[in-house]
Amino acid sequence: KQEVTQIPAALSVPEGENLVLNCSFTDSAIYNLQWFRQDPGKGLTSLLLIQSSQREQTSGRLNASLDKSSGRSTLYIAASQPGDSATYLCALPNSGGSNYKLTFGKGTLLTVNP
Amino acid sequence: NAGVTQTPKFQVLKTGQSMTLQCAQDMNHEYMSWYRQDPGMGLRLIHYSVGAGITDQGEVPNGYNVSRSTTEDFPLRLLSAAPSQTSVYFCASSYRPLLREGSGANVLTFGAGSRLTVL
8 A cells, every 4th residue: 555754744934945845655656646735725736747757847936856766756846935835745646456546645734934 | 617616615414414515527537536634634535436437435435425427527425424524525536547647637636625514
């Protein structure tokens, strides 16, 4: 069974700082990995999807990397802004016999202070 | 293009009552799923569907039923609500089932959520 861990659980940084969020997984036989953002009381918004054949994906100030051999993905946020404050979750499909099931990490709560 | 629409947004039930959470998408997505989100537990998959007429269980299916009679709709039924089903429920869909590699096709789109309280 795929297990997904996100460290740290919470992170507080001053505005303008570059930061890295971490996602670790136990089964590297994955097709893709997704990063999501969740604002309080809202649904999840997809930020980036990395295919297993890719090593990284970029969107604006966000860059996500994937290292299947080490079971790790990172989300890099450049020049953080207060509007980046949210919970960030990574998710990837289960492998083995569990088809079509997505496993989520518990998320990192990011606070960017003005 | 409304995306994924969930109704109701809030619901309070008494133990033993039944209800249906509605989910509809207008993006012609093959894959639809229901998650529940609880503090400290994260998001857990309840049921999913890879197309009309096809459903399967996720991680926590007990106490919930689903059906997929059309591509657009994927309702979640609570037959006899229990306090343990107090949670926030999210419906999510993607164009393709998640295990097929394909740029963009696997991106999961979520609804805004339904907050359910069972007394």
